[in-house]
Amino acid sequence: MLFFTGRSVLARAFVEISKNVATKGGPRVNYCKATTALRPKKPKSTRKEAQYFSDAKRVRAVGGKGGDGCVSFLQLWCNERAGPDGGDGGNGGHVVFQASNDVRNFNHVGSVLRAEEGERGNAKDCHGKNAKHAVIKVPIGTIIRNAQGLIVGDLGHADLMFVAARGGAGGKGNRFFTTDKETSPKVCEYGPTGEDISYTIELRSMADVGLIGYPNAGKSTLLNALTRAKPKVAPYAFTTLRPHLGTVQYDDLVQITIADLPGLVPDAHLNKGLGIQFLKHAERCTLLLFVLDASAPEPWTHYEQLMHELRQFGGSLASRPQLVVANKIDMEDSAANFEELQRRLQNPVLGISAKMGQNLGQLLSSIRLGFDRHKAQERSTR
Template sequence: MSLFSIPSRLVFKCFGKNRVNYCQIAAALRPKKGKSTRKEAQYFSDAKRVRTVGGKGGDGCVSFLQLWCNERAGPDGGDGGNGGHVILQASNDVRNFNHVSSVLRASEGGIGGAKECHGKNAKHTVIKVPIGTVVRSGKGLIVADLATADLMFVAARGGAGGKGNRFFTTDKETSPKVCEYGPPGEDSSYILELRSMAEVGMIGFPNAGKSTLLNALTRAKPKVAPYAFTTLRPHLGTVQYEDHVQLTIADLPGLVPDAHRNKGLGIQFLKHAERCTLLLFVLDASAPEPWTQYQQLKHELEQFGGSLANRPQLVVANKMDVPASASNYEQLQQQLDEPKLLGISAKMGHNLTQLLSTIRTTYERHKTKQQMGSS
């Protein structure tokens, strides 16, 4: 039986007659083709430092018109074209900054020509970024918040085209032999940060089985090995349901004690978790006293501050296929008093269909409460 096959739709209570409800929660779809065999790991980049350089304006032209009947018809040098802008545009087509180069340059404007021919204006360089991108200046100040689709921010303006000698013609100076060079475009540095990284973020200590779980639930290919190691960069996978709703699940780097004091990945990890809507605590049920893992994880989130500790949460006990996990799971239920505790085995594929249904239900419940609070 496939990991993604769910027998039927689940029915839940609605929040009122006039409220948006989630009466029918669709099942996760079964993937139609296998995963890629490419060995290169695909990392997720949610922060990027970029340098944006606007296009140089085109130079003006020095030219004098010569006709068969008048060899001194006068100056006819055209203006140069304007340089292109570097524009950041929020789009649903991208999810991260992997495609964004460190240096973004716009095209230069064309030079002016004879017979008052103006140079060609350069096309703007439009870089698509994910919705929720926060643009900070080099000093850390927020200069743009691309929170909605198609919202644009001009990161670097191109230089204006230089004037040709025809522009400088006056009554006193009828034959100017000067023109303007096209000025360079703006050169600025920014820090791009992704505010909304994923709907579901998996939190746990190193070697709790988060990468194995992401590998079993989605088409992502995080590194999975039989020896102990920790993920250093987040990986993303997508689960698609029958009603065409997609939820993004992030495999976050492992958390260590005193992370709020910047130990290990520290603040960088907690910033990853802060941009997730739903937090999925993955505990190693085979470890001695696994309930201490949950207490330490909660403590780190509370010490970090903000609303991170108040996010909707789910707790799963992984590695239930290990013999020692059965007794630990019963004690874990008593210690946590967590009604949403779910025992799974990411390696063997046990109880993953129920986990996908619970993730969707919790996410829809949180989304409905937000709509009720805003109305």
């Protein structure tokens, strides 16, 4: 069904473009490379609670306690003093992070991660059972920082593991302490506690496209129109406090993730508003999509302020590939602002209306073009 839908959409696009080329005498196009975003195959969920995207979290990893050793003496019917037979305790479990394709964020990761304790030893030289390790699946590309902020783990490949906290070793029973001189020891070891370490886990890359703009610029409405995501939409500033992610699927089975990031305000690099947290979200996106409110007075100043914040944050954030769209062109006074915006900005500006669905198909084509261009540059630099 998916392949048939893609072919039908591509066929209609082929007929329309062929007519334009025949009438205008334009250059010939390779239609085999044309791609079109598919419509969602099922309606959005009706659940009320919003599902946000967690790309960074501070966690505490606690290894399991080792099992205690046992003090016991064997008594047989023929020998009431057969000697010590206390077994050792089992080892405590480790807390392990494992890179996996099964998860995409840290919503399932708790703030405190504890491993199981080892079982205590028993009589008749029975050793306690070793505890199972607590394996926490994290997305591929997870970076693990210690309390000082230093990177101690980089899970860049599938099934790569990082031991966050080691469990305690099992305590020795009194059989272990038997010697030639001390044949009946009455001592054993308690199982030590496991490691207790705090970490900060971060995603190296959270989305292919990140929506950047002032509060109430229409970013959540745009994500709602392009994907099946359900970010909160309301006519007031700072509606989005945490990132939301949606996926766009094209007819050649390529999927592009789009992130709705919290709104940026002036002096964000000084941690004003959501500040540094917002800029860290943007740093984990490959392509930046600037969403400007065309109905606002002088929207070109918004773009200049956004670029200023990205430059002040440092790194390569300001030099990332970017697209610029002017939202809300269906409102009054937007036409004049849109023309002035096109004249002032060096980058091409696309006028859209996320609420009315105007020019969204052209926007998806531009996103795919920028995505393919970035992938081609990555392959050439390898």
